[in-house]
Amino acid sequence: xxxxxxxxxxxxxxxxxxxxxxxxxxxxxxxxxxxxxxxxxxxxxxxxxxxxxxxxxxxxxxxxxxxxxxxxxxxxxxxxxxxxxxxxxxxxxxxxxxxxxxxxxxxxxxxxxxxxxxxxxxxxxxxxxxxxxxxxxxxxxxxxxxxxxxxxxxxxxxxxxxxxxxxxxxxxxxxxxxxx
Amino acid sequence: xxxxxxxxxxxxxxxxxxxxxxxxxxxxxxxxxxxxxxxxxxxxxxxxxxxxxxxxxxxxxxxxxxxxxxxxxxxxxxxxxxxxxxxxxxxxxxxxxxxxxxxxxxxxxxxxxxxxxxxxxxxxxxxxxxxxxxxxxxxxxxxxxxxxxxxxxxxxxxxxxxxxxxxxxxxxxxxxxxxx
DNA sequence: TGCATGTAGTTCGAAATCGAACGATATTGT
DNA sequence: ACAATATCGTTCGATTTCGAACTACATGCA
Numbered sequence: 001x002x003x004x005x006x007x008x009x010x011x012x013x014x015x016x017x018x019x020x021x022x023x024x025x026x027x028x029x030x031x032x033x034x035x036x037x038x039x040x041x042x043x044x045x046x047x048x049x050x051x052x053x054x055x056x057x058x059x060x061x062x063x064x065x066x067x068x069x070x071x072x073x074x075x076x077x078x079x080x081x082x083x084x085x086x087x088x089x090x091x092x093x094x095x096x097x098x099x100x101x102x103x104x105x106x107x108x109x110x111x112x113x114x115x116x117x118x119x120x121x122x123x124x125x126x127x128x129x130x131x132x133x134x135x136x137x138x139x140x141x142x143x144x145x146x147x148x149x150x151x152x153x154x155x156x157x158x159x160x161x162x163x164x165x166x167x168x169x170x171x172x173x174x175x176x177x178x179x180x
Numbered sequence: 181x182x183x184x185x186x187x188x189x190x191x192x193x194x195x196x197x198x199x200x201x202x203x204x205x206x207x208x209x210x211x212x213x214x215x216x217x218x219x220x221x222x223x224x225x226x227x228x229x230x231x232x233x234x235x236x237x238x239x240x241x242x243x244x245x246x247x248x249x250x251x252x253x254x255x256x257x258x259x260x261x262x263x264x265x266x267x268x269x270x271x272x273x274x275x276x277x278x279x280x281x282x283x284x285x286x287x288x289x290x291x292x293x294x295x296x297x298x299x300x301x302x303x304x305x306x307x308x309x310x311x312x313x314x315x316x317x318x319x320x321x322x323x324x325x326x327x328x329x330x331x332x333x334x335x336x337x338x339x340x341x342x343x344x345x346x347x348x349x350x351x352x353x354x355x356x357x358x359x360x
Numbered sequence: 361t362g363c364a365t366g367t368a369g370t371t372c373g374a375a376a377t378c379g380a381a382c383g384a385t386a387t388t389g390t
Numbered sequence: 391a392c393a394a395t396a397t398c399g400t401t402c403g404a405t406t407t408c409g410a411a412c413t414a415c416a417t418g419c420a
Contacts, residue, residue: 141214
């Protein structure tokens, strides 16, 4: 969701000249939840760009997320489970895992308990790459520390977690289409 | 930036059996700013999916953002200016505007004051579509109102705006590579 | 047991986004 | 006036993402 701008007090419809039918003036502001999601969309976009700039060559944010997930939550998990956890669809996870395996950062083995399934394991190179990514990311967001206080972070996190949970719940409650 | 999961207290490395080399256990938690950006990434992802589900057929979040921007900030702006405001690259904006023009939601005319430029104007259908989108989006996020209080929203917004500004500034300060 | 249904991972096609590069026009400096 | 430089919108190629559909295997129920 590429983001919108914030509303400067007096927007400037191009003055002078008259383009076909003329420019129309601005309108009112957004409701607070709208504004919040807007800001979140912008931040996500900027943060992802910044992250991918400092990541090792060719590593994408989605790759880092998988490495980080496996490192933090433990590996030996199935692709489907990882996909659900990091909120991407299965084909995207297939693609991501193939790229990471081609780089030697993880290994896929068949699940001995489920003939359909696979299990994902980090290699040593994978753990090292994850550590390098974390270091790079940490350095990249260090300059932002001055913009927000620790207290604000701790205050903002719980509501955002609730918002996330509500969005998650709202999504799950969308499948049935009972007739009549 | 597809998101990571939150760390449940005792992660469960698949017990029983021994897959090739065995599953490795989880690690420690993330620093708060990390966690915040993580949460933001998840929320953005879920919110965008939810938004696109309720938008009129074929309309994407990026399209809505442009319609909303023009309606709120005033139209008669150049594509490049819109692109900067909503944080997408120029080719993406070209694509978005072409799609919207094909739908008759806006009109592109040459800039009388700049032979290179164009100016973007909303059509009546465009304003109507924007209103419909806003209504749909408002209805879509209504169920989330219970998850976060108005006070929390107002408390969370200023730090996020500062974070956004810091990210924006950090991005601009990345171009020069002065030698020696 | 046998069949229906569900899930795992993959393939396929469509769409969006980005970076790089290009022609056209503006602007700036000398 | 004229060259150097910057900006505008676009095209191109590569990459990612998604939804739908497919095969293979699991699980539940008669």
